Amino acid sequence: MLRVAVPNKGSLSEPATTIMKEAGYAQRRDTKELVLTDADNGVEFFYLRPRDVAVYVGAGTVDLGITGRDLLLDSGSTAREVMALGFARSTFRFAAPAGSMDAVSDIDGRRVATSYSGLVRSHLDEHGITAEVVHLDGAVETAVTLGVADLIADVVETGTTLRNAGLEVFGDPILRSEAVLISRSDAGAATQGEPDPALDTLRRRLHGVLVARQYVLMDYDCPAELVERAVAVTPGLESPTVSPLHDRAWVAVRSMVPRKQTNAVMDELYRIGARGILVTDIAACRL
Ligand SMILES: Nc1ncnc2c1ncn2[C@@H]1O[C@H](COP(=O)(O)OP(=O)(O)OP(=O)(O)O)[C@@H](O)[C@H]1O
Numbered sequence: 519m520l521r522v523a524v525p526n527k528g529s530l531s532e533p534a535t536t537i538m539k540e541a542g543y544a545q546r547r548d549t550k551e552l553v554l555t556d557a558d559n560g561v562e563f564f565y566l567r568p569r570d571v572a573v574y575v576g577a578g579t580v581d582l583g584i585t586g587r588d589l590l591l592d593s594g595s596t597a598r599e600v601m602a603l604g605f606a607r608s609t610f611r612f613a614a615p616a617g618s619m620d621a622v623s624d625i626d627g628r629r630v631a632t633s634y635s636g637l638v639r640s641h642l643d644e645h646g647i648t649a650e651v652v653h654l655d656g657a658v659e660t661a662v663t664l665g666v667a668d669l670i671a672d673v674v675e676t677g678t679t680l681r682n683a684g685l686e687v688f689g690d691p692i693l694r695s696e697a698v699l700i701s702r703s704d705a706g707a708a709t710q711g712e713p714d715p716a717l718d719t720l721r722r723r724l725h726g727v728l729v730a731r732q733y734v735l736m737d738y739d740c741p742a743e744l745v746e747r748a749v750a751v752t753p754g755l756e757s758p759t760v761s762p763l764h765d766r767a768w769v770a771v772r773s774m775v776p777r778k779q780t781n782a783v784m785d786e787l788y789r790i791g792a793r794g795i796l797v798t799d800i801a802a803c804r805l
């Protein structure tokens with residue numbers, strides 16, 4: 519049975535459970551449950567601390583896991599990123615009291631507080647900077663106020679937490695992170711060297727959810743002589759479906775369109791002469 523690690527707490531937990539449900543897997547109902555067996559799909563889910571997911575996957579005791587790219591790199595695990603999942607997006611940045619530092623070189627000889635010591639140490643080493651890394655479990659923004667560090671390195675999403683602590687980011691982002699699906703470095707090969715079909719299915723299902731989230735289905739009618747111009751605006755993933763209408767002067771077109779471009783594409787189609795433009799959500803797909 520395929521073993522999959524899902525974060526049990528924090529920012530990753532709820533969206534990770536949601537994506538698994540959308541992919542058709544059973545998920546725990548009670549946050550106190552530590553393991554859930556989805557016998558129909560041949561998958562066993564383990565609910566683990568977000569930080570520990572990469573450790574279990576790297577050790578090979580679970581086959582796949584969901585974690586943050588930042589947590590994966592910080593762990594030093596040999597697990598590898600299989601697929602970016604598009605949620606829990608954040609940047610990982612240095613921040614210091616407003617106006618006190620503006621380049622990575624300013625960190626030399628200073629004390630950096632962080633919960634991501636592995637990530638910070640390797641970044642500082644890469645830049646040839648010598649600094650003391652003060653490891654804290656969380657709420658690192660307070661470390662400067664309380665005098666245990668001169669600056670911090672932490673996850674930044676909206677920047678609200680930093681602002682509230684009187685801190686400002688400086689230098690380039692150390693990392694752009696989001697939730698990722700990870701596997702053992704040798705995944706794909708199960709014990710007898712046979713690829714595990716449940717693993718392939720899970721990957722394809724998650725990919726299907728991501729596509730369904732990123733695209734809408736657009737239907738419209740278009741004068742036949744304008745169809746080439748219209749399909750240039752909605753090329754779809756492979757090729758749009760063009761069907762005849764009872765009125766031979768018109769055709770019907772169906773195509774997948776990036777969700778973010780929905781309104782701009784409708785405006786453009788209308789301008790070209792398309793009418794009856796309809797947009798539908800995609801509940802699921804397999805490409
Ligand atoms: N405000 C946020 N916005 C987006 N992603 C975030 C945010 N905070 C954390 N993350 C992401 O979530 C993951 C870490 O989750 P979280 O902060 O819940 O765990 P943790 O800090 O290790 O655990 P805990 O805070 O419970 O000790 C990282 O990948 C991080 O980039």
Ligand SMILES: O=P(O)(O)OC[C@H]1O[C@H](OP(=O)(O)OP(=O)(O)O)[C@H](O)[C@@H]1O
Pocket residue numbers: 528529655656657658659672673674675676677678679680
């Ligand atoms: O830029 P923002 O939108 O303010 O979000 C960033 C904050 O969110 C996370 O904290 P979390 O809630 O995980 O607490 P923690 O520091 O105790 O881990 C992160 O560590 C930052 O503190």
Ligand SMILES: [Mg+2]
Pocket residue numbers: 528656
């Ligand atoms: Mg946290």
